[in-house]
Amino acid sequence: MGSYIIRRLLQMIPVVILVTMMVFMLLHLTVDPIALLMGGGESLDPEQVAALRAEYGFDKPLIIQYFTWMGHTLTGDLGRSHKTQRPVIDELKDRLPVTLEIGLFSWLFSIIIAIPAGILSAVKRGSIADIAATVITVGGLAVPGFWLGTMLILLFAVQLRWLPPFGFVSVFSNPIEGLKTIALPVISLGVSAAALNMRQIRSSMLEVLVQDYVRTARAKGLKESRVIWLHALKNASLPVITLMGMQIGRLAGGAVVIENLFAIPGMGRLMVTSILASDFPVVQACVLITALMVLFSNLVTDIVYGYVDPRIRYS
Amino acid sequence: MKKGFWILATLLIITSLMAASCNKPDTTSNTTTPATIANSSTVSTTTTAASESTTVKTTTATTVSATAANQPKYGGFLRYAYGLEPSSLDPQTGNSGGDAYYWKQMYDHIIASDSQLVPDASRSLAESWEFPDTKTMIFHLRKDVKFHDGTPFDAAAVKFNIERIQDPATASAARASFLTIDKVEIINSTTVKFLLKTPWSAGVGLFADRGGTMNSPTAVAKWGKSYNFHPVGTGPFMLDDYVSGGSVSMVKNPYYWGKDKNGNALPYTDGLRALIITDATTLSAALETGKLDLAFIPNKDVKKFQAKPEISTIKQEGTGVSALLYFNLAKAPMDDINLRKAVSYAIDWEAINQAIFYGNYSIADAGMWLPGTWVYDNTVPRPQYDLAKAKQFLAKSSKPSGFSMDCLTWGNDFTQATQMVQSQLSAIGININVKVYDVGTATAKFFATQEAPFFFSSWSRYPEPDWIAGNNFKSTAYYNPGKLPNATVDDLIAQGAAEYDITKRKAIYRQIQTIVSDECWVIPGLYGVTYCGYWNAKVAGVENMFGWDAKMDLRWVWLK
Numbered sequence: 040m041g042s043y044i045i046r047r048l049l050q051m052i053p054v055v056i057l058v059t060m061m062v063f064m065l066l067h068l069t070v071d072p073i074a075l076l077m078g079g080g081e082s083l084d085p086e087q088v089a090a091l092r093a094e095y096g097f098d099k100p101l102i103i104q105y106f107t108w109m110g111h112t113l114t115g116d117l118g119r120s121h122k123t124q125r126p127v128i129d130e131l132k133d134r135l136p137v138t139l140e141i142g143l144f145s146w147l148f149s150i151i152i153a154i155p156a157g158i159l160s161a162v163k164r165g166s167i168a169d170i171a172a173t174v175i176t177v178g179g180l181a182v183p184g185f186w187l188g189t190m191l192i193l194l195f196a197v198q199l200r201w202l203p204p205f206g207f208v209s210v211f212s213n214p215i216e217g218l219k220t221i222a223l224p225v226i227s228l229g230v231s232a233a234a235l236n237m238r239q240i241r242s243s244m245l246e247v248l249v250q251d252y253v254r255t256a257r258a259k260g261l262k263e264s265r266v267i268w269l270h271a272l273k274n275a276s277l278p279v280i281t282l283m284g285m286q287i288g289r290l291a292g293g294a295v296v297i298e299n300l301f302a303i304p305g306m307g308r309l310m311v312t313s314i315l316a317s318d319f320p321v322v323q324a325c326v327l328i329t330a331l332m333v334l335f336s337n338l339v340t341d342i343v344y345g346y347v348d349p350r351i352r353y354s
Numbered sequence: 355m356k357k358g359f360w361i362l363a364t365l366l367i368i369t370s371l372m373a374a375s376c377n378k379p380d381t382t383s384n385t386t387t388p389a390t391i392a393n394s395s396t397v398s399t400t401t402t403a404a405s406e407s408t409t410v411k412t413t414t415a416t417t418v419s420a421t422a423a424n425q426p427k428y429g430g431f432l433r434y435a436y437g438l439e440p441s442s443l444d445p446q447t448g449n450s451g452g453d454a455y456y457w458k459q460m461y462d463h464i465i466a467s468d469s470q471l472v473p474d475a476s477r478s479l480a481e482s483w484e485f486p487d488t489k490t491m492i493f494h495l496r497k498d499v500k501f502h503d504g505t506p507f508d509a510a511a512v513k514f515n516i517e518r519i520q521d522p523a524t525a526s527a528a529r530a531s532f533l534t535i536d537k538v539e540i541i542n543s544t545t546v547k548f549l550l551k552t553p554w555s556a557g558v559g560l561f562a563d564r565g566g567t568m569n570s571p572t573a574v575a576k577w578g579k580s581y582n583f584h585p586v587g588t589g590p591f592m593l594d595d596y597v598s599g600g601s602v603s604m605v606k607n608p609y610y611w612g613k614d615k616n617g618n619a620l621p622y623t624d625g626l627r628a629l630i631i632t633d634a635t636t637l638s639a640a641l642e643t644g645k646l647d648l649a650f651i652p653n654k655d656v657k658k659f660q661a662k663p664e665i666s667t668i669k670q671e672g673t674g675v676s677a678l679l680y681f682n683l684a685k686a687p688m689d690d691i692n693l694r695k696a697v698s699y700a701i702d703w704e705a706i707n708q709a710i711f712y713g714n715y716s717i718a719d720a721g722m723w724l725p726g727t728w729v730y731d732n733t734v735p736r737p738q739y740d741l742a743k744a745k746q747f748l749a750k751s752s753k754p755s756g757f758s759m760d761c762l763t764w765g766n767d768f769t770q771a772t773q774m775v776q777s778q779l780s781a782i783g784i785n786i787n788v789k790v791y792d793v794g795t796a797t798a799k800f801f802a803t804q805e806a807p808f809f810f811s812s813w814s815r816y817p818e819p820d821w822i823a824g825n826n827f828k829s830t831a832y833y834n835p836g837k838l839p840n841a842t843v844d845d846l847i848a849q850g851a852a853e854y855d856i857t858k859r860k861a862i863y864r865q866i867q868t869i870v871s872d873e874c875w876v877i878p879g880l881y882g883v884t885y886c887g888y889w890n891a892k893v894a895g896v897e898n899m900f901g902w903d904a905k906m907d908l909r910w911v912w913l914k
Contacts, residue, residue, distance in 0.1 A: 086522050122441065123598060124580035130598065192639045204639035205631055207600075302631040304600035311632075312439045312599055 043345055047338055058330045059112070062323050063105050095121070112327070118320035122313070127324045130309060135328065137207055137305035138298070142290040144210070144225045149232035150283070156233075157240025158267060161248060172237065179234030184293050188227035188300045195223060205302040224301045228293045232286045239282050243275035250274075277348055284340025288333035426614070426622045426895060430913035434906070435629040435637055435649040439599065442582040445564035446519055446526045451814050454905040456602045456628055457567070460502075461587035462612075464493060464512060467562035470728045471818060471902040472856075477612060479507065479568055479588065485854060488553035495544040499611050501570035502592040509546040513538040514571040516548070528565030531557075531821070553852035555859065556820035562902060563818075590621040590909040602628040612909065622895065622912035641665070641887055648888040648896070648911070653712045659887045666890040668897065669883060672725035673904040675718055675813040676882030677706065677771055680800065683875060684836030687759060688807040692751035694874035697808075698737035699744035700782050701775055703879040710771045711880065718878035721867045722813065722822045725881060727902070728856060729819045729863050736871045744782050756783025763788065763810040764796040772810040801835050815882075815904045819863045823847045827870060834875075843869055 092098045096107065111118060117127035160172040196204035202222055210217030247253060248271055256266045294307035302308075306325055313321035436455045442448035445457045466477040475482055480493040499507040516538050519526045526532075534557065537549040550557075560566065573586035583596055590612060591604035605625040612620040631637040634652035641649045641659070651659050651667065659665050679701070681688040688694055707715045716725070719732040737743075748754060763772040769790050776786040789806065791799065800809040816822060825831050828847050829839040843866060850862040870876065884904065888896055891914065898910035 090522050091525060123583045124578075125583075133598070189633075189635050192636060197639050197642055200643060203645060204643060205629075205636050205645070298599075300633045300636055302600070302629065302633070302636055304597055308599040316439070316441055 040345065044342060047341055051334055051338065054334060055331070058334075059109060059327065060105070062326045062330070063108060064101075066319055066323060067101055067104070108323070117324040120313075120318055120321050122316045122318045122321070127320050130321060131306065131324060131328065134304060134306040134309045137209075137303060138291070138294050138307055140209060140211070141207075141221060141224055141228065141294060141297070141303065141305060142287070144221055145229035145232065145290055145293075146283070146286065148225050148229035149236055149286070152229075152233040153236030153240055154272075157237040158244055158272065160237065160241045161244035162267060164245065172241075176234040176237050179230045180238075182230070184227045184231065185296045185300055187230060188223065188297060191223045191227060192300075207301075207303040207305070224297050224303060227300070228290060228297045231293075232289065235286070236279060236282060239279050240275065243278050244271060247271045247275045273347075277344065280343055280347065281340060284336050284343075287336035288329075291329045291332055426618060426912040427914060428622050428624075428912070430623050431625045431627055432623045432893070432908060432911060432913060433627045433629065433645070433647050434908070435631045435640060435646050437630075437632050437634070437637060437650075439630055439632075440602065443585040443593065443596065443602070444569065444582040445567040445585075446515070446528065446569060447524060447582050448527075448564065451903075454564075454903060457564075457585060457587075458589075458901070458905055458907050459591040459604055459626055459909070460585055460589040460593060461567040461569075462499075462589050463562050463566040464568060465558055465561035465566060467559065467902050469726060469900060469902050471559050471562060472728060473558055473562070488852060488854065489550040491548040491550065491554075491557070492541075493546050493548075495546065496611060497544055499588050500609060501568075501573070501588050502586045502607060503570050503573050505570045505572040505586075507568060507588050508543045509540040510543070511568060511571055512546045513540055514574075515568050518569070518574065519565055526565070528560070528563070531560050532565050553854075555854045556818050556824075556851050559818035560821070563816075591626055594625065600630060602630070604628070614910070621909040623908070626908055644889065647893050647913070648886060648906075651885045651887045653714050656712065656714055656885045659885070664889060664891065665887045666896075667885045667887050668900075669885055670900050670904050671716060671881060671883050672727070672730075672815060673882035673884050674815045675722060675724070675878045675880075676711075676715055677703070677718075677768075677810070677879035678812050679775070679877040679879060680809040680811060680833075680835070681874065681876065682800070682804055682807045682809075682835040683838050685804060685807040687753055687757055689836075690752045691873060692747045693753060693757075695737060696744045696747040696751060696782060697779060697784065698874045698877050699740045699747065700779055700784070701877065701879065702739045702778055704739070705778075706771050706774050707880055709774060710767055714883050714885070715880040716883055718881050721871055721878050722826065722876070723819060723863065723867065724815055727819075729860055731860070731864050731867065734864060734867045734871055737874065737877070741781065748782055748784075756785065758785040758787065759808055760789055760806040761786045761808040761810060762791065762796045762800050762806045764791055764793040768810050768812070775810065801832055804835050812882075813878075819859070820847070820851045823850060823863065823866055827866060827875065840869075 089098075096104060099107075108118070115128065117131070119126055120130055123130070156172050160169045163169050192204045195202045202219055204223075206220050208216040208220045210221060244267075248267075253266060253271055256270050257263075261270075291307075294305060295310055296307070297303070298305045298307040299311055306328065309321060310325040310329075312318075313325065436452065438450065438452035438455075440448065440453045440456045441450040442453055443457050443460070445453070445461055448457070462477075462479045464479050465473050465483065466479075468474045473483075479496055479499060481496050482494045484492050484494075486492065493512065495507070495509060495512065501507060501511075505511070516532065516535055518524050519528050519532045520535070522529070534551055534554045535548050536551045539547040539549065541547055568588055569581075570586035573584065574581050577584045585593055588607075588611070590607055590610045592607050594603040594605045596602050603625065604627075606621055606623065610620060614620055629640070629646065631640060631649075634654065637646075637649055638652055638655045638659075640646045641651070642662075642665075656667070660667055679697075681694055681697075683689060683694075703717055707713055707717070719736070720730050720734065721736065723729040723731060748756070761772055761775070763769055769788065772786070772788050772790075776788055779786055786808070790796075796809070797811070799805045800811075813822070813826075823843075824847055826833045827840075827843050828834060829837055829844055831837075846862055846866050846869075850859055850866070853859045853862060886896065886906070893911060894914055895911040899906050899908060901907050
């Protein structure tokens, strides 16, 4: 297992290098950063523009800029925000935990909904429960998070006045207020993941439930709940694990929209405001962190997969 | 039983979502009667334009209670929201007009102005000022004013601030204008003299904007580059906390020098919490559910809030030329004046207002000079929607059978509005190819690289006419893409900048407006109108809060 993990970590290195190059080049090749910083540049004279170009190092060749940036990044120095002049790492320290908390609860929400619903749907195939679950699933997949979020605000905040329409309080610092503030964003972000997971669990379970070993388990007289939860679900969970791992990236992407909708000061919102403010170092750091999160979640998925299915780690 | 549960659950979810999306207005509150709050006369300045610029709508019941509870109260924290993140809290280095919603609460100006940009000494850091000649300004400063960090405000601080703006390293947007100041001389601690390179009547108005704010020299030295989010002014509120993407919190400056007209110390509230909410639906929901005391209402929700008895709305007109068509006068086919006139007469702005801006905006009847400013004059003739005239001018033009051209634009609303222009111009045989970019790219493609003859955009509220004329109509101006030399207009702009008499200046800008309108240099279509909503049982003093720039100044607002 140890060599398997080391092999996977080594495979990640070229991917990380490629990601850093893409993050850096995409921003620098598309537009002149000084023009972006100035919003058109009409209010500054050439003397000011030249001073800014030198100050931010934009007057150096691109490849030098890349290696300078990479060197600093490897030592944990992500630069300073052009806007606030704070170290980017400090900006991320404030924002990343918020996004991780929303993402974690959305992920848990999707699993809590998906596993029982998927199993029920598979076991009671063709029943009203299955049909209703399928309809809800299709709805959950079809509805964009921002629209669902808007509807939830109008229903639970404006009409019913049960939950606040915006803001963020950490569940870990104030559990009751925290759950109230994150409920709507978590549902908005987690519904499509829940629907996907549920579809996957249903189809995996349907495949597994007709296998010989399940029939044997039943023939041996095991209780139906034991057959489903212990024998069938473990084997049906392999594709679901892959899917759940891949959803980390989806959740990070979805956070950009949901955090803006609910005015949550997380990394997704930081990314949008930094793009609008042409704050290059922050945008680069946010994209890099998101890419690393996806790579890390893929690594964890592979490790869990290898643990659950021994065939994977020896291949 | 189980089947019944699933059917019920499904129906409940579908019904709930449909009910939420219907978003019906409160039918019990349709009886609002427009009225003016009793004390609004103390706010309005003496001209008709000013009284037109701010109208307060509220219920009859509120009018009665407002009269009884007219005395400001002290205390409490006011919660308001704005949709844009500040680019900087330092007025001298920020580049977004929206920043003023935050920094305006923390700063004073060396010369402040009223809602029409007429200088007002009672709210200025200079008690008085004089012009011994057209190239000298002398300011007599208030005594005993201190910055939030205890640094005294004096002539040295003024000199520091002006030189800071002029320093290219500061990268201040106000620098270009302030280079007119040749030298700042300290006469004594409360008297400072500006020696100018050229006459500069526009400077008085410019001091009421970001360039005229005074920053603590001690704090600027202490924080260096990061001063932009550690602002220290002399204003009524001091920064308490800034959460990027979340909020800007401010507390009362206990030593603030400003007073209201009755001699009461300002500000009235103990502090402010400005929440940054970018989504229009969330912002409306936050106001509607009482999570905010005061906020601008998104266009789509104006009617809904006007029907709510517990929320009053205050209307602010002329917040900018919010729908504006630019021509490139040097680029074919728009170098043909008859074609420009044909286009100008073929556009039905009221239809665009109704369809895209929910009918909230008003027709731009005085060109670039906005309502509520001293230079506003709607008597200058301008092209108005008239298809017959449009066809006549097209027939007289170099392309009588019609033509095609590109039109650049940006943003969702403008894209839709440009598509309406496209449809309207097709009625006279002009075909528009709409090209949509982000605002920076579209602006650069039209004004810098001049890639199209036609551009749908907007112009922020900036009442100083020299700034508008100098930037849009001067033959060398950035926002004049054709840059065709027009000696008459250039000369008038120079006269306007050098003239200190406001009546004579107004006549000069009328002449400029006449030429520009007659030759269709630009088509100002609609003036922006904003509605600010507030909880009328809780918030008062809002009628005083809009400044010349249509931004909120919350020193005047109090909580009941």
